[in-house]
Amino acid sequence: MVRTDVLIVGAGPAGSMCAYLLKKAGVDCLLIDHATFPRDKICGGGLTYKTWHLLDQLMPGFRYDYNPVTRIRLSVDGKAQCTFDIEHPIRIVQRKLFDHALLQQYLALGGTFQQGALGQIEEQPDGSIAVTLKSGQRITCQYIVGADGSNSQVRRYLKPDTDRGILAMEQYMEKQDDCIEVLLSQSYDAGGYFYRFPNQSFDVVGFGDYTTTPEKFRRIMQENNIPEGKARGAYIYSSLDYPLHPHILLIGDAGGFANRITYEGIYNAFCTAQHAATAIITHRPFCDTNAPVFRRIRREETLCKLFYSPFSFTILRWMCHHPHLIKTIFDRKMRG
Numbered sequence: 001m002v003r004t005d006v007l008i009v010g011a012g013p014a015g016s017m018c019a020y021l022l023k024k025a026g027v028d029c030l031l032i033d034h035a036t037f038p039r040d041k042i043c044g045g046g047l048t049y050k051t052w053h054l055l056d057q058l059m060p061g062f063r064y065d066y067n068p069v070t071r072i073r074l075s076v077d078g079k080a081q082c083t084f085d086i087e088h089p090i091r092i093v094q095r096k097l098f099d100h101a102l103l104q105q106y107l108a109l110g111g112t113f114q115q116g117a118l119g120q121i122e123e124q125p126d127g128s129i130a131v132t133l134k135s136g137q138r139i140t141c142q143y144i145v146g147a148d149g150s151n152s153q154v155r156r157y158l159k160p161d162t163d164r165g166i167l168a169m170e171q172y173m174e175k176q177d178d179c180i181e182v183l184l185s186q187s188y189d190a191g192g193y194f195y196r197f198p199n200q201s202f203d204v205v206g207f208g209d210y211t212t213t214p215e216k217f218r219r220i221m222q223e224n225n226i227p228e229g230k231a232r233g234a235y236i237y238s239s240l241d242y243p244l245h246p247h248i249l250l251i252g253d254a255g256g257f258a259n260r261i262t263y264e265g266i267y268n269a270f271c272t273a274q275h276a277a278t279a280i281i282t283h284r285p286f287c288d289t290n291a292p293v294f295r296r297i298r299r300e301e302t303l304c305k306l307f308y309s310p311f312s313f314t315i316l317r318w319m320c321h322h323p324h325l326i327k328t329i330f331d332r333k334m335r336g
């Protein structure tokens with residue numbers, strides 16, 4: 001039987017950041033992940049200014065590889081297009097390397113990491129929580145931080161009938177240019193867009209909306225003249241419909257914190273990791289420490305309906321003729 005104050009399940013950006021902040025504050029914690037690192041993660045890997053700025057603050061001096069991109073090409077309905085340069089670059093990372101580097105930051109503090117898959121969670125009469133890993137190993141803790149992504153087992157403990165969210169699919173292709181492409185179309189279901197993110201040595205192209213299927217993904221790739229490649233998909237859970245628990249906290253994708261309009265998720269993975277660490281260190285409820293994120297997500301849920309409405313597409317098409325307006329709004333949004 002292993003004893004720890006905090007068990008963090010999942011060593012993606014949310015879990016590694018939370019473990020790093022807890023360890024730095026001297027809290028006894030154990031980080032587990034069922035994958036062997038470095039492991040891959042389906043993701044565009046775009047770190048917006050607010051994301052890398054927050055990362056710089058939370059992990060000062062952390063160095064990682066990225067491709068800085070400032071040029072964006074936006075296309076609306078195939079009828080209007082504009083290209084503009086943003087104030088601060090979007091840093092495009094390879095998640096396999098980036099997540100591994102984040103984990104190393106925690107390990108460099110002397111943090112404990114173990115490979116293992118979550119099995120069962122049982123709350124004990126004395127208030128502690130007993131966890132059994134799939135290997136049969138037992139761990140007792142005071143807190144569990146669920147950072148195990150969109151298909152979270154920790155969330156399933158709190159809400160067994162949880163759904164899976166939207167399916168986003170990606171493939172790699174030969175590098176084109178150092179310009180991010182975003183394509184919005186009313187022919188996609190509300191809440192979806194096509195994108196191309198240029199990495200250092202290849203491009204990532206992807207699409208996701210509420211009715212994505214491999215066939216639909218292939219069709220959209222063909223429409224955009226993307227050569228056929230190996231497509232991969234992942235769900236992005238986007239709901240806050242689970243009960244909050246004082247000692248079982250959900251962060252990152254496990255808690256459904258990806259942006260409701262863009263599905264950018266690494267920023268809120270860091271924000272919620274920081275807020276969970278603060279809740280544990282200061283013995284305050286997570287609903288208080290994380291209140292700004294809960295409020296932001298609720299606002300986005302309303303805004304999302306407006307953003308993907310026909311009215312908004314008319315405005316966006318008009319704005320393509322005035323790229324400086326789009327740039328101004330984009331720059332402001334990127335700052336957070």
Ligand SMILES: Cc1cc2nc3c(=O)[nH]c(=O)nc-3n(C[C@H](O)[C@H](O)[C@H](O)COP(=O)(O)OP(=O)(O)OC[C@H]3O[C@@H](n4cnc5c(N)ncnc54)[C@H](O)[C@@H]3O)c2cc1C
Nearest residue numbers: 010012013014034043044045046118148149252253265266
């Ligand atoms: C196609 C696509 C493109 C995206 N593009 C971007 C982008 O450009 N920019 C951006 O900011 N966001 C993007 N996102 C969202 C982003 O990938 C996620 O928001 C981010 O990965 C969330 O981090 P996380 O740490 O919460 O979860 P994850 O990164 O999913 O990490 C979860 C970890 O938990 C582990 N785990 C899972 N289950 C268990 C278990 N039972 N036991 C132990 N370990 C477990 C996994 O192995 C994994 O390491 C994209 C997502 C998709 C699907």
